[in-house]
Amino acid sequence: MTIHITSERDGKLRQRAVIESFDDLLVDVPVPFGGDGEAPDPHDYFDMSLGACKAITAQMYAKRKEWPLEGVSVTVTRDERDERRGVYRLDVAMTFHGIDDPEQQARLEEISHKCPIHRLMTSSTVEVTTHRVAAEHHAPAG
Structure with missing residues (x-):
């Protein structure tokens, strides 16, 4: 990709x-x-990817278990005041619509912690390689 x-x-x-x-x-x-x-902004997309991934993961799990989950609402709140010191906090509040059983709700929340983006953000080493590429010059049309 x-x-x-x-x-x-x-x-x-x-x-x-x-x-x-x-x-x-x-x-x-x-x-x-x-x-x-x-x-x-870039932070918004970073935070959004976590919320969306958690919702999708919970929906996939509920579907596999044939639970009556109708949808998921997620609110991601960022606390970036210590970002320059290496701490970026995200609070994720999830609502599971159509699920009344507290044990199923707890399980969906637990499963959301296993979404690929949560794992990437919390337990992976991300290596970034940046390099320059020469600009392409195009001849004027005409």
């Missing part, structure tokens, strides 16, 4: 993310940081 990121406009910070066969996504930063605030 390759994601292509391109600056959206001259002098602005908004970026366009292109992922094969999906609608493009926009990424921006809030106005106080020099952006237009017209799209989620």
Whole structure:
């Protein structure tokens, strides 16, 4: 899977993310940081991926168990005040609609901790390699 990121406009910070066969996504930063605030910022996508992965994992488990789960609501709240010191906190509140059994609800919450993004964020070493690539120069049309 390759994601292509391109600056959206001259002098602005908004970026366009292109992922094969999906609608493009926009990424921006809030106005106080020099952006237009017209799209989620990178932290938003990071946090969103955790919430969505937890919901999907719970739904998949409930479906496999044939539990009456009708849907999942997730609220992710970030506390980034210590991020520069290496601590980024995410509080995830989950509601399991259609499940009244407290044991099933507890099991769905427990299973959500095993979603791939939760594991990636909490127990993996992520290695990032960044390198420059020369800009392609195109001859003017005409």
